[in-house]
Amino acid sequence: MNERRNPDTGWSWWYLLFLIQLAAVVWPAFYNKIEPTFIGIPFFYWYQLLCVIIGAVLTAIVYFAVAHAPRSG
Amino acid sequence: MQEINWTALIVFVVLFVFITWLGFAAARWRRGDLDQLHEWGLGGRRFGTLITWFLVGGDLYTAYTFIAVPALAFGAGAVAFFAVPYTILIYPILFLVFPRLWYVCNKHNYITPADFVRGRFGNRWLALAIAVTGLVATLPYIALQLVGLQVVIGALGVTSTGYSGDVPLVIAFVILAAFTYSSGLRAPASIAVVKDTLIYITAFAAVIVAPIQLGGFGKIFAAIPAQKVLLAIPPAHSTGAYSAYVTLAIGSALALFLYPHSMTGILSASSGHAIRRNAAMLPAYSFMLGLLALLGFFAIAAGVGALPEFAGGFKQFGTNFAVPALILHIFPAWFVGVAFAAIGIGALVPAAIMSIGAANLYTRNIHREFINKNPTDKEEAQTAKWVSLVVKFGALLFIIFAPTQYAIQLQLLGGIWIIQTLPAIMLGVFTRWFNDWALLIGWAVGTVAGTAMALSTNLSPTYTIVLGGYTFPGYAAFFTVVLNLVIAVVLTPVFNGLRSGVAPLDATAAVDYRA
Numbered sequence: 098m099n100e101r102r103n104p105d106t107g108w109s110w111w112y113l114l115f116l117i118q119l120a121a122v123v124w125p126a127f128y129n130k131i132e133p134t135f136i137g138i139p140f141f142y143w144y145q146l147l148c149v150i151i152g153a154v155l156t157a158i159v160y161f162a163v164a165h166a167p168r169s170g
Numbered sequence: 171m172q173e174i175n176w177t178a179l180i181v182f183v184v185l186f187v188f189i190t191w192l193g194f195a196a197a198r199w200r201r202g203d204l205d206q207l208h209e210w211g212l213g214g215r216r217f218g219t220l221i222t223w224f225l226v227g228g229d230l231y232t233a234y235t236f237i238a239v240p241a242l243a244f245g246a247g248a249v250a251f252f253a254v255p256y257t258i259l260i261y262p263i264l265f266l267v268f269p270r271l272w273y274v275c276n277k278h279n280y281i282t283p284a285d286f287v288r289g290r291f292g293n294r295w296l297a298l299a300i301a302v303t304g305l306v307a308t309l310p311y312i313a314l315q316l317v318g319l320q321v322v323i324g325a326l327g328v329t330s331t332g333y334s335g336d337v338p339l340v341i342a343f344v345i346l347a348a349f350t351y352s353s354g355l356r357a358p359a360s361i362a363v364v365k366d367t368l369i370y371i372t373a374f375a376a377v378i379v380a381p382i383q384l385g386g387f388g389k390i391f392a393a394i395p396a397q398k399v400l401l402a403i404p405p406a407h408s409t410g411a412y413s414a415y416v417t418l419a420i421g422s423a424l425a426l427f428l429y430p431h432s433m434t435g436i437l438s439a440s441s442g443h444a445i446r447r448n449a450a451m452l453p454a455y456s457f458m459l460g461l462l463a464l465l466g467f468f469a470i471a472a473g474v475g476a477l478p479e480f481a482g483g484f485k486q487f488g489t490n491f492a493v494p495a496l497i498l499h500i501f502p503a504w505f506v507g508v509a510f511a512a513i514g515i516g517a518l519v520p521a522a523i524m525s526i527g528a529a530n531l532y533t534r535n536i537h538r539e540f541i542n543k544n545p546t547d548k549e550e551a552q553t554a555k556w557v558s559l560v561v562k563f564g565a566l567l568f569i570i571f572a573p574t575q576y577a578i579q580l581q582l583l584g585g586i587w588i589i590q591t592l593p594a595i596m597l598g599v600f601t602r603w604f605n606d607w608a609l610l611i612g613w614a615v616g617t618v619a620g621t622a623m624a625l626s627t628n629l630s631p632t633y634t635i636v637l638g639g640y641t642f643p644g645y646a647a648f649f650t651v652v653l654n655l656v657i658a659v660v661l662t663p664v665f666n667g668l669r670s671g672v673a674p675l676d677a678t679a680a681v682d683y684r685a
Contacts, residue, residue, distance in 0.1 A: 119259065122259070129412070134388070136388075148255070149258055150457065156449050160447060
C-alpha cells in the first residue's frame with residue numbers, strides 16, 4: 098500500500114491543506130459584504146458556496162495524495 | 171387553512187407506499203443474519219462508498235434541516251447561512267478522525283461510540299456518561315423529524331382539529347417503526363437513495379424556477395430587508411454577530427459526528443477508505459443546503475407571508491411554514507407532491523437511523539453493561555429492536571402531547587450536551603494520554619455549565635462572555651467544550667499522580683487504528 102503518512106502517527110503534511118478551508122470561513126468580517134455580486138447574489142452568499150466547492154476539491158486532493166490505496170470497497 | 175391538494179396528496183401517498191415496500195424489501199438486501207446486532211444495527215458494515223454517501227447524507231441533512239434552515243433565513247436572515255461554514259468544517263473532521271475510529275471499531279466489534287470509550291479507557295462510568303448523553307441528545311432530535319413531517323402533512327391540507335389531525339403522522343410513524351424493526355439499518359440505507367434523489371431534484375428545481383418567476387436573484391435580494399441580507403456589524407468592544415456566527419459553525423461541526431446516528435452511518439461503511447472518499451463527496455450536500463437556505467429569501471421575495479391562503483399555515487407552524495408555502499406557491503400540484511414527499515421521507519430516514527443508534531447505545535452500554543452481562547447474539551439484537559420501537563413511540567407521544575417548542579429547545583440543549591463527549595471520543599481516537607476520571611469530570615462540568623448558560627439566555631444558542639470590557643457572544647457548546655478540555659488536561663496529571671505505578675487500562679493497540 099502506498100500510504101504517504103508517518104506510520105506511527107498517521108500524520109501527513111498534506112493535511113495542512115485543510116487549514117485553507119478553515120481560514121476561508123473563520124473570519125466573517127472578510128466576507129460579510131454585498132459587493133461584488135454574482136448574478137445578483139451578494140458576495141456573502143456566493144463566496145461561502147464557493148468555499149464549499151473549494152473545500153471539496155482540497156479534500157479530494159488530500160485523499161488522492163495521502164490515502165491513494167487499492168480499492169477495497 | 172387551504173383545502174386538500176388532491177393531486178399533490180396522491181403523488182405523496184404513492185411515493186410513501188413505494189418507500190414502505192422498499193423498507194421491508196431491504197431486509198433481503200446484502201442478506202445477513204438480522205439476529206446479530208452488527209447486522210441489524212450496522213447493516214453488517216458492508217456499505218460501499220456510494221451507499222455510505224446516500225446514507226450519511228440522508229442521515230445528516232434531515233427533514234428538519236431542510237425546513238428549519240430556510241425558516242431561519244426567512245425569519246432572521248444572514249445568520250442562517252452559518253449552516254454553510256458549518257458543513258464546510260465537518261469534512262476535514264470526518265477525514266482525519268473517523269477512519270481511525272472505523273478501524274478500531276471494526277477490529278473490536280464496537281457498535282457505538284460508548285463501546286469504543288469503554289475499551290479505550292476501561293471505565294464503565296465514563297462509557298455510561300457517553301451513552302446517556304447520546305441517548306438524551308438523540309431523543310429530541312427524533313421528535314424534531316416529526317415536526318418536519320407534520321409541517322408538510324399540514325401543507326398538503328390534511329388537517330383537522332384535535333388529536334385526529336395527528337392520524338397521518340401516526341400512520342407514517344407506524345410504517346417507520348415496522349420497517350426499522352424488521353430490516354434494521356438496511357431500511358433507511360435503501361430509502362435514503364430515493365429520498366436524496368428527490369431532495370436534489372426539489373432543491374435544484376426550486377433554485378432554478380423561483381428566481382425565474384421572481385425576476386432573478388438581483389430582484390430577490392432587493393426585496394430582502396437590508397438588516398437581513400448581511401450579519402450585523404459588531405459594535406465597539408464586541409465581536410458581535412461575527413463571533414456568534416463562527417462559533418455556531420465550529421461548535422455545530424464538532425458536535426455533528428458525535429451524535430449516535432452520525433456514528434451509526436459512518437461505522438456501517440465497508441472500509442476506512444469509503445469514509446475518506448465520502449469526506450470529499452459529501453460536500454455536494456453542503457452545497458445543496460446552501461441553496462436551500464436561499465429558499466427562505468425566495469419566500470420573503472415571493473411575499474408568501476402575506477398571502478391569505480397561507481395565513482393558517484404560518485399561524486400553526488410559524489416560520490417553518492416558509493418553505494412549504496414557497497413550494498405551493500411556485501410549483502404545479504404534482505411537483506408539490508414530489509417535493510413534500512422528499513421532505514416527508516427525509517424525516518423518516520434520519521428518524522430510523524437515530525432510533526437504531528439510540529437502540530444500539532442502550533443495548534450495548536446500559537443493558538449489557540449493567541443488566542444482562544452475557545446476552546446471546548439473538549437476545550442482544552432483540553433488545554435493540556424493541557428499544558428502537560420504544561424510542562420512536564416516545565418521540566411520537568412527545569410531539570403529539572408537548573408543544574413543538576419543547577422539542578426545539580431540547581434539541582438545542584442536546585447539541586450542547588453531545589459536544590461534551592468530544593475529548594473522550596475524538597481525542598481518544600488519537601491518544602490514551604487523558605485520564606478517564608479527568609475526562610468524566612470535564613464532561614460533567616461542561617454539561618452543567620452549558621446547560622446553565624442555555625438556561626440563563628432563555629434557551630437561545632448564543633451566550634455572551636464579558637471579559638475586561640469586551641463582549642464575546644458565541645455558541646454555548648463551543649465555550650463549554652473548551653472548558654471541558656481545559657479541565658480534562660489539568661486534572662489528568664493530578665489523577666495520574668494519585669494512581670502512579672498503575673498502568674492505564676486500554677483494550678486497543680496503536681495498530682488497531684489503521685488499515
